[in-house]
Amino acid sequence: xxxxxxxxxxxxxxxxxxxxxxxxxxxxxxxxxxxxxxxxxxxxxxxxxxxxxxxxxxxxxxxxxxxxxxxxxxxxxxxxxxxxxxxxxxxxxxxxxxxxxxxxxxxxxxxxxxxxxxxxxxxxxxxxxxxxxxxxxxxxxxxxxxxxxxxxxxxxxxxxxxxxxxxxxxxxxxxxxxxxxxxxxxxxxxxxxxxxxxxxxxxxxxxxxxxxxxxxxxxxxxxxxxxxxxxxxxxxxxxxxxxxxxxxxxxxxxxxxxxxxxxxxxxxxxxxxxxxxxxxxxxxxxxxxxxxxxxx
Amino acid sequence: xxxxxxxxxxxxxxxxxxxxxxxxxxxxxxxxxxxxxxxxxxxxxxxxxxxxxxxxxxxxxxxxxxxxxxxxxxxxxxxxxxxxxxxxxxxxxxxxxxxxxxxxxxxxxxxxxxxxxxxxxxxxxxxxxxxxxxxxxxxxxxxxxxxxxxxxxxxxxxxxxxxxxxxxxxxxxxxxxxxxxxxxxxxxxxxxxxxxxxxxxxxxxxxxxxxxxxxxxxxxxxxxxxxxxxxxxxxxxxxxxxxxxxxxxxxxxxxxxxxxxxxxxxxxxxxxxxxxxxxxxxxxxxxxxx
Numbered sequence: 001x002x003x004x005x006x007x008x009x010x011x012x013x014x015x016x017x018x019x020x021x022x023x024x025x026x027x028x029x030x031x032x033x034x035x036x037x038x039x040x041x042x043x044x045x046x047x048x049x050x051x052x053x054x055x056x057x058x059x060x061x062x063x064x065x066x067x068x069x070x071x072x073x074x075x076x077x078x079x080x081x082x083x084x085x086x087x088x089x090x091x092x093x094x095x096x097x098x099x100x101x102x103x104x105x106x107x108x109x110x111x112x113x114x115x116x117x118x119x120x121x122x123x124x125x126x127x128x129x130x131x132x133x134x135x136x137x138x139x140x141x142x143x144x145x146x147x148x149x150x151x152x153x154x155x156x157x158x159x160x161x162x163x164x165x166x167x168x169x170x171x172x173x174x175x176x177x178x179x180x181x182x183x184x185x186x187x188x189x190x191x192x193x194x195x196x197x198x199x200x201x202x203x204x205x206x207x208x209x210x211x212x213x214x215x216x217x218x219x220x221x222x223x224x225x226x227x228x229x230x231x232x233x234x235x236x237x238x239x240x241x242x243x244x245x246x247x248x249x250x251x252x253x254x255x256x257x258x259x260x261x262x263x264x265x266x267x268x269x270x271x272x273x274x275x276x277x278x279x280x281x282x283x284x285x286x287x288x289x290x291x292x293x294x295x296x
Numbered sequence: 297x298x299x300x301x302x303x304x305x306x307x308x309x310x311x312x313x314x315x316x317x318x319x320x321x322x323x324x325x326x327x328x329x330x331x332x333x334x335x336x337x338x339x340x341x342x343x344x345x346x347x348x349x350x351x352x353x354x355x356x357x358x359x360x361x362x363x364x365x366x367x368x369x370x371x372x373x374x375x376x377x378x379x380x381x382x383x384x385x386x387x388x389x390x391x392x393x394x395x396x397x398x399x400x401x402x403x404x405x406x407x408x409x410x411x412x413x414x415x416x417x418x419x420x421x422x423x424x425x426x427x428x429x430x431x432x433x434x435x436x437x438x439x440x441x442x443x444x445x446x447x448x449x450x451x452x453x454x455x456x457x458x459x460x461x462x463x464x465x466x467x468x469x470x471x472x473x474x475x476x477x478x479x480x481x482x483x484x485x486x487x488x489x490x491x492x493x494x495x496x497x498x499x500x501x502x503x504x505x506x507x508x509x510x511x512x513x514x515x516x517x518x519x520x521x522x523x524x525x526x527x528x529x530x531x532x533x534x535x536x537x538x539x540x541x542x543x544x545x546x547x548x549x550x551x552x553x554x555x556x557x558x559x560x561x562x563x564x565x566x567x568x569x570x571x572x573x574x575x576x577x578x579x580x581x582x583x584x585x586x
Contacts, residue, residue, distance in 0.1 A: 007408065007487065008404045008408035012401050014401070015400065018456055018457040019420065022438075023423055023459075025434065026431035026434030026438070030430050030431065030433055033434070088323075088324065094320060095320060095321065098321075104572060105331050106327070107568070107575075108332075110512075111565060111567070112564060112565065113516050113560050113561055114518070114534075115516075116533075116534075117561065120337055123337070124334065130350050130353065131353050132354075133355070134337070137354045137355060167331070167334075175580045176580055234518070238541065257436060265436075269433050272430050272433060273430070279427065
């Protein structure tokens with residue numbers, strides 16, 4: 001037993017070492033950073049301890065803008081993508097022919113480089129001196145005046161971002177919901193069929209309760225993922241997100257840390273902790289709601 | 297026994313169900329097009345010559361004179377090949393080291409006995425809630441202070457542990473029957489040999505799943521590489537693509553940029569088409585992107 005004891009720790013050593021250095025220590029350190037006022041990377045010095053960093057971040061118009069953008073993105077994309085994924089999964093599980101093909105196609109965005117494909121979206125929506133771009137060309141068929149979706153009005157930019165986000169997150173949700181739907185016992189449907197229950201009622205009384213744990217899982221992970229949106233935004237609007245007015249909370253953190261506007265790890269830390277608290281609150285609310293509503 | 301539904305099925309119902317089927321297929325096809333179109337557009341654009349592309353006031357859905365010049369341009373005017381090479385090194389090393397580290401950790405948690413095991417495992421599990429954004433700030437400082445910016449070591453080290461995969465693998469290891477372990481012990485097999493001869497072969501499917509998911513993650517990683525590399529010689533594909541976009545090339549020569557985008561996207565799509573079943577199964581068990 002004793003021998004085993006030491007050996008076990010040896011097996012664990014590499015993992016524990018990495019976890020300690022790159023996960024636990026930074027976790028403690030980020031709180032320290034966030035309270036050290038005016039921390040300087042180069043000299044590793046600071047001039048006081050307190051809430052100044054938080055006050056600065058919460059009063060920074062760029063942060064407020066990032067906060068608003070992120071909330072809009074979350075509120076639009078989480079319900080839209082979940083409902084769309086549910087419709088697609090239900091469609092998929094009600095067909096036999098071509099089902100495999102559709103599933104393969106729907107999964108493609110999951111394995112593509114977010115930065116790379118985001119650039120394709122940028123081109124599709126962009127209006128240049130030469131051309132209004134494909135989307136505007138299609139819109140003009142309906143007599144809609146061309147809009148610059150990339151450098152133009154705020155709602156147009158937000159639309160592209162939401163559209164791309166939904167496009168990127170759907171594969172994961174479709175996979176989860178398709179396998180959840182497949183696990184609903186056939187006997188329930190057979191029983192409902194004999195009783196002559198309408199298909200809407202079957203959906204509401206059988207399907208939805210049976211897959212509700214998975215839907216809530218997707219809502220929770222969806223919220224967390226959308227609050228952390230960043231790469232997709234960079235892919236479409238470039239790295240200067242403050243200038244584009246499209247920054248997100250995570251973008252704000254990285255801008256504070258690095259790049260032309262960077263060098264302020266204390267502000268970045270405060271912003272990261274605020275983001276963490278928001279995600280924690282939203283997740284807790286989700287869990288409380290799901291306790292009441294979800295049928296396990 | 298006949299299906300009761302069949303007996304009451306009159307022609308009205310048949311028409312209704314056919315309309316319903318058609319509507320479902322139509323809806324699925326529309327979203328299928330939405331997914332495929334960006335891919336089609338990127339491939340199409342990459343084969344249009346620059347002159348042709350710029351002359352199109354309304355973009356055309358086909359090209360009559362496909363050209364490879366954009367691909368040549370993409371490989372010669374930027375170091376696309378270097379970016380790909382860097383990404384391959386980064387992906388292979390990160391995945392390999394991670395698999396080794398998590399296999400040993402999962403084995404210890406699943407099979408060996410030591411004091412405080414349950415407490416330690418619970419503590420590690422609770423770390424799953426910690427978002428990357430929270431720790432990346434200090435890690436950036438750590439790597440900078442160790443003078444590891446613009447090195448592969450700096451790129452790889454913070455990415456080689458995954459609490460979630462330790463958990464996934466531990467669950468899998470635990471499902472291997474105890475009897476096998478005791479039988480091996482009686483035969484005098486060492487723990488290490490047991491791990492390699494019994495555990496790993498049995499749990500190979502999970503290890504493959506984890507490997508593929510990690511490879512996808514590595515190939516697409518953008519944020520961490522951007523923080524710790526500003527020397528072009530260490531750019532990964534995501535950063536390379538972003539650099540191309542912000543440089544003059546991306547602004548003026550869209551077909552070449554699309555050629556680069558195609559080159560970057562193809563490897564993962566090929567991997568996906570080969571391991572389709574494994575990947576989809578793996579994502580439904582352990583995927584997190586979404």
